[in-house]
Amino acid sequence: MTTNVLSFISLLIYLSLVLLPLGISMGINLPNRPWLDELSSSLAMIGFNIVLIEFWLSGRVKLLSKILGIDWVLQVHQLFARTALVFLLVHPFMYTLPSQPVWMMGAAQQNFIGLTLTSGLTGMLSLFALIFLIGLALTRKSSEISYEAWRLSHMILALTIATVGFIHTIDAGRFAQEFWMKAYWQLMLGLAFLSLFWTYVVKPLIQNKNVHEVISITQVSMRIWELVIKQPATKKMNYQAGQFAWLKIGSSSPLSENPFSIASCSNKNSSDIRFLIKDVGGFTHQISQLQVGQKVFMDGPYGNFGTEAFSAEHNQLVMIAGGVGIAPMVSILRQMERDQDAKILAKKILLIYGNRVAEQVIDLKDMVHLEAFRNLEVVQLVSEPSNDWQGLKGVLDSTTLEKILSSHQINLKVSQFLICGPAEMIDSVETSLDQFGAPLANIASEKFQYDFGKRNPKNKRCVISTILGSATLLAAAIYAALH
Numbered sequence: 001m002t003t004n005v006l007s008f009i010s011l012l013i014y015l016s017l018v019l020l021p022l023g024i025s026m027g028i029n030l031p032n033r034p035w036l037d038e039l040s041s042s043l044a045m046i047g048f049n050i051v052l053i054e055f056w057l058s059g060r061v062k063l064l065s066k067i068l069g070i071d072w073v074l075q076v077h078q079l080f081a082r083t084a085l086v087f088l089l090v091h092p093f094m095y096t097l098p099s100q101p102v103w104m105m106g107a108a109q110q111n112f113i114g115l116t117l118t119s120g121l122t123g124m125l126s127l128f129a130l131i132f133l134i135g136l137a138l139t140r141k142s143s144e145i146s147y148e149a150w151r152l153s154h155m156i157l158a159l160t161i162a163t164v165g166f167i168h169t170i171d172a173g174r175f176a177q178e179f180w181m182k183a184y185w186q187l188m189l190g191l192a193f194l195s196l197f198w199t200y201v202v203k204p205l206i207q208n209k210n211v212h213e214v215i216s217i218t219q220v221s222m223r224i225w226e227l228v229i230k231q232p233a234t235k236k237m238n239y240q241a242g243q244f245a246w247l248k249i250g251s252s253s254p255l256s257e258n259p260f261s262i263a264s265c266s267n268k269n270s271s272d273i274r275f276l277i278k279d280v281g282g283f284t285h286q287i288s289q290l291q292v293g294q295k296v297f298m299d300g301p302y303g304n305f306g307t308e309a310f311s312a313e314h315n316q317l318v319m320i321a322g323g324v325g326i327a328p329m330v331s332i333l334r335q336m337e338r339d340q341d342a343k344i345l346a347k348k349i350l351l352i353y354g355n356r357v358a359e360q361v362i363d364l365k366d367m368v369h370l371e372a373f374r375n376l377e378v379v380q381l382v383s384e385p386s387n388d389w390q391g392l393k394g395v396l397d398s399t400t401l402e403k404i405l406s407s408h409q410i411n412l413k414v415s416q417f418l419i420c421g422p423a424e425m426i427d428s429v430e431t432s433l434d435q436f437g438a439p440l441a442n443i444a445s446e447k448f449q450y451d452f453g454k455r456n457p458k459n460k461r462c463v464i465s466t467i468l469g470s471a472t473l474l475a476a477a478i479y480a481a482l483h
């Protein structure tokens, strides 16, 4: 199944799940209300359901990230959160409210709009918490807040929205008074709590029992370290090349963990697992200071980057790595070498490896037996070269990329592209490949950050799918309101 078809089917399943409470409400017979009131409660049900499903789309469900890829999961998480916000924001303003304040009305009228003090307060509190949560998420990078503090606040705000939103729904929701609807919201809230409990309590406890040990930590180029970890023999991770794991140092606390691509390939005779890590900040600096024998904790594998490299569908493979983005490429080449599949080893493979300075370049010969590949070519590119640099010079802009691809007779229509590195590089390469005519479905990338960044052609496609998906949700809400 192609990635496009899989993404489309997944989106349909997601939208069906989001619409479930609306379906339940349509099976409940209640006296008619003005259609705007009905639309308002339909939007509220959809919005709140999106919020509760978000807990499962935080990137920590291994199966989802393996089947759909971490990018798909997090893009749905980030983009549909905005749809939920819009639906929940308009919801209170659509009810046909009486003209005077609640406290000036008679009991009959108060009953009509149904807003008790609890309903009003819980509704406002959950809405403000949602606005605050999305605002913090959108401004995280430009603000001073640390990643760990942001993650803690994200979790607390999400819990608040779910709990207070649930109280509001049960208190104010007309349909929520009915058995099946109440049961649905209770189940969804329970599942949301379960996902947090699993990630923040159960997993750390399990990890505490499966301590991993540092075997070696070696500097392999400027600021890049190869970390080799011994896994407990009884708890060896079963991973595919290109996947990543969350690493923790010192304690298994879930608040100080960072994701890293695995640079080794799984091996039944060894429990060692390797990472290539660039020292860029607080956490990665600690990694470079690790001592042999020190304990670390690991959670994985996640993601599905690189799966396409092993498919027989494409007979040309172009890998494009920027800096430490070489890590999953090394893993993929190692797995190809391990498998000794003659077809794969004979595949035309072009590896374009860019760095800022020559000192950052990792010697690939130390990592992979390049001779095992019959048709592999490596092109090295450095943007600030010293006088003795032998490879290409410059950045991987559109002109340079086109020159490299055409000089290596890459057929853009039939090649599979794998890209990994800084987000700006990925955006620029994806935009160029799209302009050259490479099908977007043949481009897989792993960004070393979770932000839904600049609008490259793939991101634009996601935004369009989200707009169409949200329009479908709105259309369903209108349909339900009119019937």
Ligand SMILES: Cc1cc2nc3c(=O)[nH]c(=O)nc-3n(C[C@H](O)[C@H](O)[C@H](O)COP(=O)(O)OP(=O)(O)OC[C@H]3O[C@@H](n4cnc5c(N)ncnc54)[C@H](O)[C@@H]3O)c2cc1C
Pocket (backbone or CB within 6 Å): 141, 147, 148, 244, 256, 257, 258, 259, 260, 261, 262, 275, 276, 277, 278, 279, 280, 281, 282, 283, 284, 285, 324, 327, 328, 446, 447, 448, 449, 450
């Ligand atoms: C799927 C994936 C695979 C990755 N693989 C590798 C790899 O193989 N090698 C490598 O060197 N780097 C890899 N990274 C990047 C690595 O996770 C970050 O460089 C590292 O987390 C930076 O943390 P820091 O505290 O050292 O730096 P900081 O300067 O504190 O953080 C730099 C930026 O990294 C991001 N970041 C920080 N902490 C986290 C966190 N806990 N979770 C997610 N993002 C965070 C934030 O956007 C932050 O602004 C990968 C990232 C992702 C998402």
